Amino acid sequence: MAQKELEVILARQLTSYLSIPAFIVDPDGTLLFYNEAAEAVLGRRFGETGELALAEWANGFEQTDESGARLDPADQPLVVAVTQRRPAHRQFWLRGFDGMRRHVEVTGLPLIGTGGRYVGAIAYFWTLPNA
Amino acid sequence: MKIIFRGTRGSLAAPGPETARYGGNTACVEVRAADNSVLVLDAGTGIRRCGAALPASLRRVDILLTHLHMDHIQGLGFFRPLRTPGVEAHIWGPVSSTLSLHARLSRYLSPPLFPVRLRDLEAKVELHEVPCGSAQIGPFRMSAELICHPDAAVGYRLVSPEGSLAYLPDHEPALGVRDFPGSPDWTSGAALAEGVDVLIHDAQYTDAEYPKRVGWGHSSLSQARAFAELVGARHLVGFHHDPGRDDDDLDRMYADASTPALSVTAAREGATISPERTTAATDGLR
Numbered sequence: 198m199a200q201k202e203l204e205v206i207l208a209r210q211l212t213s214y215l216s217i218p219a220f221i222v223d224p225d226g227t228l229l230f231y232n233e234a235a236e237a238v239l240g241r242r243f244g245e246t247g248e249l250a251l252a253e254w255a256n257g258f259e260q261t262d263e264s265g266a267r268l269d270p271a272d273q274p275l276v277v278a279v280t281q282r283r284p285a286h287r288q289f290w291l292r293g294f295d296g297m298r299r300h301v302e303v304t305g306l307p308l309i310g311t312g313g314r315y316v317g318a319i320a321y322f323w324t325l326p327n328a
Numbered sequence: 329m330k331i332i333f334r335g336t337r338g339s340l341a342a343p344g345p346e347t348a349r350y351g352g353n354t355a356c357v358e359v360r361a362a363d364n365s366v367l368v369l370d371a372g373t374g375i376r377r378c379g380a381a382l383p384a385s386l387r388r389v390d391i392l393l394t395h396l397h398m399d400h401i402q403g404l405g406f407f408r409p410l411r412t413p414g415v416e417a418h419i420w421g422p423v424s425s426t427l428s429l430h431a432r433l434s435r436y437l438s439p440p441l442f443p444v445r446l447r448d449l450e451a452k453v454e455l456h457e458v459p460c461g462s463a464q465i466g467p468f469r470m471s472a473e474l475i476c477h478p479d480a481a482v483g484y485r486l487v488s489p490e491g492s493l494a495y496l497p498d499h500e501p502a503l504g505v506r507d508f509p510g511s512p513d514w515t516s517g518a519a520l521a522e523g524v525d526v527l528i529h530d531a532q533y534t535d536a537e538y539p540k541r542v543g544w545g546h547s548s549l550s551q552a553r554a555f556a557e558l559v560g561a562r563h564l565v566g567f568h569h570d571p572g573r574d575d576d577d578l579d580r581m582y583a584d585a586s587t588p589a590l591s592v593t594a595a596r597e598g599a600t601i602s603p604e605r606t607t608a609a610t611d612g613l614r
Contacts, residue, residue, distance in 0.1 A: 198512055200519035203474040209514065210504030311480050312423035312457070 218322035226251030240293025259292035274305030278318035329490035335374020336595035338568030346574035351597020354399035365466030375403035393421035395481035415451040476516040477545035491603035494521040525603040531566030
């Protein structure tokens with residue numbers, strides 16, 4: 198049985214209770230879960246999305262900076278947390294599955310478990326006024 | 329394989345006439361293989377009688393600690409093999425991000441809490457931090473994983489040609505799960521307990537008690553049973569009895585606990601289980 202790491206299970210349980218949008222990935226960046234608050238930002242229920250490889254979700258959403266230029270996926274905070282195993286933060290515009298553009302602020306954090314094990318990463322979103 | 333319950337109580341020892349049948353000693357389970365290899369699961373107060381019952385000729389013993397709460401380590405200093413020259417004692421316990429297992433155990437095994445230091449034990453003691461993948465101990469393939477309980481705890485899975493056992497004495501897999509049990513891959517401890525012949529699992533509370541103790545790291549009997557059914561265990565042994573529960577309470581609690589597919593019994597101090605190997609689990613046995 199391929200059971201998730203305990204820290205990831207607990208992260209999912211915690212974020213299930215938060216009103217802050219959150220997005221959890223495994224050590225390879227595969228999307229494991231996003232919470233109900235994130236469903237509103239991403240424009241699709243998690244149950245309809247399921248697990249997605251990093252390349253699928255990193256390229257799947259149109260993400261642009263303040264000037265409208267497309268963001269390099271490698272600069273996305275969660276991708277930085279996965280690939281460089283360090284926290285990252287930035288504001289950008291994100292077009293969700295529903296086609297809506299939303300102004301968001303995102304913090305990506307690597308999840309370092311007991312004994313220093315790298316078990317994945319988590320991103321918290323903050324929605325900003327679209328103006 | 330013989331599984332001998334030396335201590336079944338959780339949190340605090342509760343000796344007395346009202347707990348004489350199920351026992352008052354805290355967590356300790358002795359596991360003996362046909363070749364006389366001995367594993368000891370946790371070192372609560374029940375470990376004293378375990379040590380006294382082991383043959384004087386014993387030269388190696390492995391103590392598998394799930395975590396370092398007092399009800400799981402308090403008997404360590406009273407375990408005779410640790411005070412016996414020539415014995416090789418391997419103590420396995422959970423890793424920490426900040427302190428070694430030696431440093432954490434030494435907080436208890438040193439004055440003023442205890443007069444004898446870890447380094448002064450007469451046995452040759454070797455410490456191992458888990459999880460560390462799987463390890464072969466005598467005929468047992470042992471694996472450990474972190475499980476849901478405060479302050480970092482592990483559960484153990486033991487598989488031998490004689491049978492399989494999972495030991496999760498302090499475990500709250502239902503914590504934060506809206507509709508427990510969920511899928512096995514999102515359930516704490518599920519991989520450890522998958523398909524075992526005997527599952528020794530935390531069942532400290534009744535369903536009425538659990539809502540007042542959410543987050544304390546323990547399960548109700550019905551949650552333990554749901555977990556056992558989720559992982560396909562054959563026999564659930566409820567463990568970590570609440571110190572405030574007497575023998576009659578436990579009789580009532582377990583009266584109708586079994587189902588046609590799952591045998592459910594309460595751990596009883598002094599009792600021995602010899603599981604029939606019924607699963608196909610091999611876990612890479614050699």
